[in-house]
Amino acid sequence: MEAKTVAAMNVTNASSMVVSTLKPFTTTEVVYQRFAIEPMDQTAVIGSRVTLPCRVLDQKGPIQWTKDDFGLGAVRNLTGYERYAMIGSDEEGNSLRAPNPLPVYQRASGTPAGLRDFSLHIYPVELEDDGTYQCQASPTNDGQPALRSRFAKLSVLVPPQKPKILQGDFLVTTEDRELVIECISSAGKPPAEAKLLSIVRMVHAGVTGWGRVDAHGKLLVVNLFILPEKTATGYPDTILNMLRNKAGRARLEISSPEGNQLRVYFCHSQPENAKCTL
DSSP states (O other): OEEEEEEEEEEEEETTEEEEEEEEEEEEEOOOOEEEEOOOOEEEETTSOEEEOOEEESOOSOEEEEETTEEOOSSTTOTTOTTEEEOSOSSTTSOEEOOTTSOEEOOOTTOOTTEEEOOEEESSOOGGGOEEEEEEEOOOTTSOOOEEOOOEEEEEEBOOOOOEETTOSEEEEETTSOEEEEEEEEOTBTTOOEEOOOBOOOTTOEEEEEEEEOTTSOEEEEEEEEEOOOBTTBSOOEEEOEESSOOOOEEEEEEOTTSOEEEEEEEOSSGGGOEEEO
């Protein structure tokens, strides 16, 4: 609360002399703390850095951040959270700085003197940082209520790992016997997606497949069921199999009763054109 003092002059005339008396009185103008910038929803890849903005005009009460409604503390270095810090300066008129090794953020021209930065900086981002954040200002001694920003959702993304064919790099089967090829990948966050782009079949050559994510959402499993069966035109010449981002590689050797062998190489050139050819 700010007070303005105005001098009032009373003039009296006594014995031809002018006597002045100053009688101060005050008027009160309430200046409320308020947000200039509030945090918004963001996404960040694990291992990267992220800043949730929060700037306050005429800040009076202590500022703190909450994560999932749990307070992180009201000091800038956020003791106990070594990857977290509130960037900026507590001194009006100073440059707004982020902790090293971040660059210096200079104040923009025309920025109000009462603007202070309390943005939350997280580095490196980890999966446990996924959650809902809020910037808060505590109530003040002059009766101002607490200040609460909008909630901001931080979504942490985890890339899936390269798929792996469980049976190894070299597979052997016999004609007319079904072979199951199982490919797994860490599902990541959000879970990876598997898709069989196309399965080219020759007559009587059965190839089926499906993908699933385990109950915990941590493992992606793709199964191909191959029934090597020779036809008049030979073995199926192409099997297309795509797993988002990267594809596994294996070699399949098919033995016929006559002892002839054909090899199938599971390979990929581009993620959208992963293919297996004889």
